[in-house]
Amino acid sequence: MLKPIRNSIQCKKCGEIISSFSTHDFKYCSCHSVAVDGGFDYMRVTGSPVDYTDLSIFEDKDGVIGTINEVNEFVLIDTLTLVKNNYEHLFLEFFKQYNATYDFNGSLDFAELQVGIENMSVITENEISIPVEKFISLFNEIFLTENDYYQPADIFLAFRNRIIYASK
Numbered sequence: 582m583l584k585p586i587r588n589s590i591q592c593k594k595c596g597e598i599i600s601s602f603s604t605h606d607f608k609y610c611s612c613h614s615v616a617v618d619g620g621f622d623y624m625r626v627t628g629s630p631v632d633y634t635d636l637s638i639f640e641d642k643d644g645v646i647g648t649i650n651e652v653n654e655f656v657l658i659d660t661l662t663l664v665k666n667n668y669e670h671l672f673l674e675f676f677k678q679y680n681a682t683y684d685f686n687g688s689l690d691f692a693e694l695q696v697g698i699e700n701m702s703v704i705t706e707n708e709i710s711i712p713v714e715k716f717i718s719l720f721n722e723i724f725l726t727e728n729d730y731y732q733p734a735d736i737f738l739a740f741r742n743r744i745i746y747a748s749k
């Protein structure tokens with residue numbers, strides 16, 4: 582069973598990128614040729630496959646991150662490439678929101694995660710390329726193994742998925 586981390590397509594007629602963010606979040610593109618639904622539970626596309634580019638990302642039951650190719654096979658992704666500013670923004674926003682909601686000072690671990698990711702990645706002026714497997718194990722090492730401390734775990738998983746979501 583594949584779970585969407587990014588439930589998105591781009592319409593080839595109008596060019597709009599549409600994304601579904603929750604189970605019944607049914608979204609049409611502006612020319613109404615294609616639509617997506619299912620959020621992070623399942624992906625359902627309305628319209629002809631010739632009319633859209635699939636931008637979805639999935640996680641399988643073993644935690645492998647991948648995409649679906651033209652012949653409907655699950656293909657693993659080995660690198661996430663993000664715009665550097667977006668990547669930095671995600672960390673800043675998450676840290677602010679988490680502290681505001683849970684009144685918890687996890688700045689050292691957030692900094693450790695951020696530096697850890699940067700150390701394993703290839704960084705250019707505008708982009709950061711993160712190896713997925715190392716990223717996931719680092720993330721789990723910091724947050725999921727100390728799950729008494731880092732609660733609720735869903736919040737951290739959602740943050741991890743937001744980084745995956747932001748990749749190109």
Ligand SMILES: [Zn+2]
Nearest residue numbers: 592595610612
């Ligand atoms: Zn369209």
